[in-house]
Amino acid sequence: MPSDVELDEQYYNHIIRNLKMRGVTLPDIAELVMFLEKDYVHGLDEKLSIHAIKKVLHKREAQNAIMTGIELDVLAEKGLLSSPMQRIMRTDESTYGVDENLAITLSSLYGSVSVTNYGYVDKLKHGILAKLNDKSTGKINVFLDDLVGAIAAAACGWLAHNETKIAEYFANGTLD
Numbered sequence: 484m485p486s487d488v489e490l491d492e493q494y495y496n497h498i499i500r501n502l503k504m505r506g507v508t509l510p511d512i513a514e515l516v517m518f519l520e521k522d523y524v525h526g527l528d529e530k531l532s533i534h535a536i537k538k539v540l541h542k543r544e545a546q547n548a549i550m551t552g553i554e555l556d557v558l559a560e561k562g563l564l565s566s567p568m569q570r571i572m573r574t575d576e577s578t579y580g581v582d583e584n585l586a587i588t589l590s591s592l593y594g595s596v597s598v599t600n601y602g603y604v605d606k607l608k609h610g611i612l613a614k615l616n617d618k619s620t621g622k623i624n625v626f627l628d629d630l631v632g633a634i635a636a637a638a639c640g641w642l643a644h645n646e647t648k649i650a651e652y653f654a655n656g657t658l659d
Contacts, residue, residue, distance in 0.1 A: 487543075494546040495537075501553045505627055509533050511611035515635035516642075518609055519600050524642055526653055534658045535638035535645075539593070545637065548589040552582065552626030560623040575618070575625050586629035593640025601636035605629060 485493065502508070513532035520527050539545050558564055559572035571579050583605070590601040608616050608628075615628035642649060652658050 491541055491543060491546070494543070494550065495540050498540055498546060498549050498553075501550075501557075502631075505553065505556070505622070505624065506614065507611055507627070507631055509536055512536050512631060512635050512638070514610045515604055515612070515632070516638045519604060519635060519639050520642060524649060527642075531642075531649065531652055531658070532638065534652075535641040536634060538641050539634055539637040542592060544592055545589050545634070548585050549630050549634070552585055552630045556623050556626050559625065572623055572625050575623075579625070582626045582629045585626060586633035589630065589633040590636040590640070593637040594644065596643045597633075597636045597640030600639045601633050604632045604635060 499509075510529060510533070513529045513536060516532040516535060517527055517529070520532075524531075540549070555564075555572070559569060562569060564572060570576075586601055586605070587598060590597040604612065605628075612628050612632055615622075615624040615631060648659065
């Protein structure tokens, strides 16, 4: 049986592959982080944003939420869910809030700053979120759009809770 460290790395790599297959890159998510934090972390760059995102993506609870949501989107896109779930996912039914609940759970791993950032970016549909919400593509991203917003929001929370590490990065350019 793989160790926890090995599993975390396997899950992380699985998530990165699946995000890429769904049209999402770490720089896409970093752009959301920089948009959300531009007034709070002066000098925030893509490198530091991606570092924070990777911290989120290596957290087991976050990994579980992301893998679950992406899997449901993929199954729905392939038409493999039973009715009425298939219809709910195909139409992205407005009263279906499980996707938002999963995203809120993910963002809450990093405190209230993350939850409020998630709500804000989810409402705006900034950057990659607009692309993921484009229903004309035929893609089903019911969970993915919310999870990407939550990953960015959680990364903002990581930044908020790691001011010392951020100061060290700005002072000497190194990250742990």
